Amino acid sequence: MTEREDQAAVVVDHVTKTYQVGEPVYALDDVSLDLARGSYTAVMGPSGSGKSTLMNLIGCLDTPTEGRIIVDGQDVTTLTDRERTRLRGAEIGFVFQTFNLMPRLTALENVAMPMVALGRPRPERTARARDLLDRVGLGDRLSHRPNELSGGQRQRVSIARALANDPSLLLADEPTGNLDTETGAQIMALFADLHAAGNTVLLVTHERHIAEHADRIVHLLDGHLERIEQIDSPRRPVPAGEP
Amino acid sequence: MDPRESLRLSWRSIKGHRLRSTLTTIGVVIGVAAVITFVALGASLQTAVVGDISADQSPAMTVISQPIGEDGGFGGGSGQAVFTEHDIATVADIAGVETVIEQGTIQLAGVRYRDQSIPLPTMIATPPAYFEAVATGNLTGRPYDIGVTEVVLNDVAAGLFATNVSVGDTVAVTPSGRDPINATVVGILDTETGPFAGPPGAAQPLVYGPPDPFYQTRLESPATGALERVYPRLTVVATDFRTVDTVADTVQTTLNTTGDARTLLPPSYEVRVVTNQEFIQQIQDILNTFTGFITGIAVISLVVGAIGIANIMLVSVTERTREIGIMKAVGFQNRDVLQLFLVEATILGLIGSIAGIVLGLLAGFGVTRYLELPFTFPLEYAGIAVVVGILVGVVAGLYPAWDGARVDPIEALRYE
Numbered sequence: 224m225t226e227r228e229d230q231a232a233v234v235v236d237h238v239t240k241t242y243q244v245g246e247p248v249y250a251l252d253d254v255s256l257d258l259a260r261g262s263y264t265a266v267m268g269p270s271g272s273g274k275s276t277l278m279n280l281i282g283c284l285d286t287p288t289e290g291r292i293i294v295d296g297q298d299v300t301t302l303t304d305r306e307r308t309r310l311r312g313a314e315i316g317f318v319f320q321t322f323n324l325m326p327r328l329t330a331l332e333n334v335a336m337p338m339v340a341l342g343r344p345r346p347e348r349t350a351r352a353r354d355l356l357d358r359v360g361l362g363d364r365l366s367h368r369p370n371e372l373s374g375g376q377r378q379r380v381s382i383a384r385a386l387a388n389d390p391s392l393l394l395a396d397e398p399t400g401n402l403d404t405e406t407g408a409q410i411m412a413l414f415a416d417l418h419a420a421g422n423t424v425l426l427v428t429h430e431r432h433i434a435e436h437a438d439r440i441v442h443l444l445d446g447h448l449e450r451i452e453q454i455d456s457p458r459r460p461v462p463a464g465e466p
Numbered sequence: 467m468d469p470r471e472s473l474r475l476s477w478r479s480i481k482g483h484r485l486r487s488t489l490t491t492i493g494v495v496i497g498v499a500a501v502i503t504f505v506a507l508g509a510s511l512q513t514a515v516v517g518d519i520s521a522d523q524s525p526a527m528t529v530i531s532q533p534i535g536e537d538g539g540f541g542g543g544s545g546q547a548v549f550t551e552h553d554i555a556t557v558a559d560i561a562g563v564e565t566v567i568e569q570g571t572i573q574l575a576g577v578r579y580r581d582q583s584i585p586l587p588t589m590i591a592t593p594p595a596y597f598e599a600v601a602t603g604n605l606t607g608r609p610y611d612i613g614v615t616e617v618v619l620n621d622v623a624a625g626l627f628a629t630n631v632s633v634g635d636t637v638a639v640t641p642s643g644r645d646p647i648n649a650t651v652v653g654i655l656d657t658e659t660g661p662f663a664g665p666p667g668a669a670q671p672l673v674y675g676p677p678d679p680f681y682q683t684r685l686e687s688p689a690t691g692a693l694e695r696v697y698p699r700l701t702v703v704a705t706d707f708r709t710v711d712t713v714a715d716t717v718q719t720t721l722n723t724t725g726d727a728r729t730l731l732p733p734s735y736e737v738r739v740v741t742n743q744e745f746i747q748q749i750q751d752i753l754n755t756f757t758g759f760i761t762g763i764a765v766i767s768l769v770v771g772a773i774g775i776a777n778i779m780l781v782s783v784t785e786r787t788r789e790i791g792i793m794k795a796v797g798f799q800n801r802d803v804l805q806l807f808l809v810e811a812t813i814l815g816l817i818g819s820i821a822g823i824v825l826g827l828l829a830g831f832g833v834t835r836y837l838e839l840p841f842t843f844p845l846e847y848a849g850i851a852v853v854v855g856i857l858v859g860v861v862a863g864l865y866p867a868w869d870g871a872r873v874d875p876i877e878a879l880r881y882e
Contacts, residue, residue, distance in 0.1 A: 284795065284876050305799055312797015323792045323879060327482030339471055340797035384796065 230296050232391040232423040233258040233281055238290035240276050250276040252446045253290070258392065258425060263418045263457070265426040265434035268443035275396075277443065278427050282394050283311040295391040312340045316385025320397035322377040324369040330356060330380045331365040337387040355383035359413060375406035382413060386422070393417065396427045411436050415459055432458070467802040469809075476809040483782070487814060490778040494818025495825060497771015498855045501764045502826025503833065505847050508760035510830070510839040512753065516707070517840070520749060524599050525707045527714045527741040529557070529700040531727060534736045545571070546735070547696040550687040550726040557702060560720065562713040564705045567596050568697040570681045577673060578638040578646065579627045586623060589639065589673040591681035591697075596674070597655065599703045607633035607653030612676045618653040623671035639673060641680070649675065688729040696730070702739070707749040714739040768858055775862035779811060783870035790870050791878025800871040807867030808860060815859020819852045826851075 235256040241247040251273045258264055258281075268274050279285040280292055283299050286307075292299040295314045299307060316337075317323075324333045334352035343351075356362055359379040369377050378398060385393055395414065399407030415436060418424050426437055434440045435458045442449040480487045531548050547570065558566045570591040577586045592600075594609035597618070610616035617639065624631040631637060631651055638646040655674070675681075677695055687694045704713040721727050721737040728737070783790075790803055827843065834841040 279876050282795075308794065308797060308799050311795070317795050319879065323788070323795070325789055325792060327478055336793070336798075337796040339467065339475075340793070340799075340802065342468060345471075388797070 231257045231259050231293075232262075232295065233425075234291070234293040235277070235281065236291040236293065238280060238287040238292060240273075240280065240285070241288045249446045251280070251287070254443075254446075254448045255290075256441060256448065258423060260391075260423055261418075261421050262439075263414075263424045263426070263437045265428060265437035265440045266443060267428060267431070267434045267440050268449075269429060271445075272443040273446040274427050274429070274443055276446075278394060278396055278425075281392070281425065282315050282317060283307050309341075312337055313388050314391040316387070316390040316393045318378070318381050318385050318393065318395040318398045320400040322369070322374075322381045322401070324377060324380055324384075326369055329366045329368055330361060330372065330383075333369070333380055334383045334387055337384060341388060351387065352383070355386050356380070358386075359383045373406075374402050375409055378402065378406075378410050379413065382410075382417075386417070391423060393422050393424045394427075395424065397429075398426070399428075399430075399433055407433075412459075415457075467798070467805060469805075472802070472805050472809050473813075476806055476813060479786075479806070479810060480813060483785075486778060486782055486785070490775055490782075490811075490814045491818045491821070493774030493778060494771055494815055494855055494859060495822040497767055497774065497858065498819045498822025498851050499826035499829060500767035500770070501851055501854075502823055502843075502847070503829040504763040504767065505760050506827065506830030506841070506843045507833055507839075508756055508763065509842045509844055509847075510834045512756040512760075513842040514839045515756075516749060516752060519752065520707075520745075525704040525710045525746065525749075526599060527702050527704070527710060527717070527739050529702060529717060529721065529737060529739050530698070531731055531735050531737050533734055545698050546731065547683050547685070547698045548727040548730040548737075549697045549700050549721075550685065550689070550730075551694040552687045552689045553721060553725045553727055554697075554700065556720060556725065557700065557717055560713065560716050562704050562706070562709040563717070564703045565595055565599060567593055567600055567701040567703070568677065568695075569596070569600075569699045569701065570677060570683060570695070570697045572675075572680055572682075573642040574673070575640040575642050577623070577640070579631050579635065580629060582627050582629075584626050586626075586671055586673060589617075589641070589675055589680065591675055591677045593676065596701075597653070600701045601655055603656035605653045605655050607651075610652050610674075610676050613678045614676065615647055615649040615679060616652045616676070617649045618655055618674040619651055620655040620657050620672045620674075622657055623673055624651075624654050626671055639675070639680070641682075644682075647680070685730065687726050689726050696726075707746060708753060710741055710746050714741050768854060771855075772858045772862045775811070775815070775859055776866065779807070779863045779866035780869070783807070783866045783873075786870070787873055787878045790873045791875045794873070794875035795879060803873075804867050804871040807863055807870055811859040811863025811867070812856055815856040816852070818859070819855025822855060823848050823851055 235254055238251055238254050240251040241249055266274055266277060280287055283294060286300055294310060297310060302310060325336065331352050334355055335348040338348040338351065353365065356365055359382055361376060361379050364372060364376060372380065399410055402410060411433065414424055426434065428434050435454055438454055438457055440452040440454060442452065531546055549568065554566050554568055557563060572589040572591055574586050574589050576583050593612060597605050597609045610618060619631055633651060633654060635651045636648055637651055638648050640646040681695055683696055684693045685696045702717055704710045718737060718739040725737065793803060830843065831841050
């Protein structure tokens with residue numbers, strides 16, 4: 224366990240990603256970045272700055288054209304497609320702007336999905352999913368389907384799902400983009416709690432006031448790493464009401 | 467992925483997408499029901515047509531003995547009694563043989579009815595099954611029982627007497643060199659011949675009786691060493707018109723190599739099995755035509771069903787692109803996705819086939835009723851239909867499933 228704690232959750236090492244659309248387009252150009260265990264990082268930048276590309280690469284959904292991505296000590300670029308999928312399931316927890324829950328499954332089943340993918344036994348899955356939903360404040364909504372939940376509640380389910388396999392990294396892509404300010408504040412408070420509990424969080428956003436919840440902000444512009452800004456006193460929202 | 471888990475997830479998905487699942491199932495149901503209906507219809511038509519043509523003919527063959535090389539005929543044969551009861555049992559055990567009906571000839575001194583004696587020359591000793599399987603005319607009354615002094619006369623014999631003999635009368639039968647035997651007439655055989663005439667001599671006056679007690683020709687069986695009844699002629703009935711030729715070959719080979727008849731016959735004689743070639747050929751042609759017709763229709767119906775399933779599955783994959791993306795993002799492998807789609811297709815194929823069989827049987831039954839055909843359905847076709855229905859589901863679901871499994875999660879998650 225100590226080895227895991229010493230080593231960075233994710234290392235982005237001189238990564239370049241080009242797309243061949245007629246002429247090569249540099250979506251990312253020589254970007255390097257370390258995400259230490261327990262860190263809270265935000266990635267900011269306007270549309271087309273390479274945020275999504277970086278997120279896909281770190282999330283093991285895509286592979287770089289050049290450079291290396293190391294997730295939990297494993298070089299993603301050397302893995303087969305199946306190994307990469309397994310690493311993604313085990314070490315990356317996704318939180319999406321549009322929640323991306325399975326519409327036919329209950330909250331409990333949605334949270335259990337990543338554990339099904341890794342073949343965890345059923346009783347263990349159910350117990351852990353119950354725990355996680357309890358932790359995000361949805362202990363009484365276990366058998367509700369996504370369409371029976373509010374936007375904030377859906378995002379909580381998706382956060383619980385992201386935590387299912389105890390991943391090295393929690394990867395959140397505009398997690399408050401589809402929520403009103405108040406609900407968004409509650410979700411950001413939840414991320415703050417998770418960070419405080421030791422989780423590594425990477426937040427992708429284009430809104431400054433959301434990014435300021437992190438310890439540091441990585442600014443991307445036109446595929447280049449423009450600068451890394453340290454936040455001395457990150458925002459810690461205190462939600463007015465209960466979720 | 468754990469198969470139970472994929473079964474559970476697939477079932478959830480089937481229940482979740484009611485309309486789509488229903489449409490897929492209907493596709494299979496229509497395909498399988500069409501197959502079953504047409505197969506039932508074809509089989510019923512086949513039974514009716516074969517039944518009409520063959521009338522009361524059975525897939526029978528005659529076993530006789532004759533000098534080697536002589537051209538056999540339906541009524542030919544040396545007339546030597548060489549087929550022992552052991553031979554009869556051997557032939558009855560051959561695969562494809564339904565019954566063996568032995569026929570022996572008893573020389574008669576005459577038959578007496580009331581005060582009139584008529585010199586009828588021969589009596590046929592044969593089991594009662596003869597009247598069902600070999601005789602072509604209608605039997606008034608009933609066949610005699612074995613071991614009882616009962617006889618059947620043909621109408622020619624019955625009409626020879628001044629007062630016509632009828633069922634229930636008693637006649638005295640006198641075999642050559644023996645005492646008269648009083649026997650009850652239990653049936654009169656009508657000798658009117660059908661489109662396919664029976665053996666020559668059918669129009670002669672004849673008396674029929676059970677081998678026991680009338681037939682006394684016995685020889686020591688070389689195989690068993692016991693004294694057994696021996697007969698000059700056997701009629702072998704096969705189970706099916708299709709197998710007549712094979713059975714005929716087997717019977718002939720068996721009797722010519724290991725039968726008592728081989729030992730009892732002079733070396734220059736052989737056992738011959740004679741079939742009604744032309745007639746059997748005709749029936750087999752009809753059967754083959756029908757089989758081809760039924761198979762053709764079944765294949766067409768299945769192709770139609772398969773295209774339906776493939777269509778719906780393709781739509782289903784597109785519809786669920788986003789879900790596939792989510793599954794892949796949280797760590798499901800391509801083969802897990804493939805497995806889910808295939809399990810789903812299998813379940814739908816299974817449900818569809820079972821419903822299709824029920825529907826198809828009902829439709830087939832209704833149509834044959836309407837056409838006044840005898841309803842015939844080969845049961846093994848139901849099994850084949852289920853297997854094929856599932857197979858069609860899987861094969862038709864294979865491409866869409868493979869397509870779905872390949873979906874790029876990045877694209878899929880962006881898909882609205």
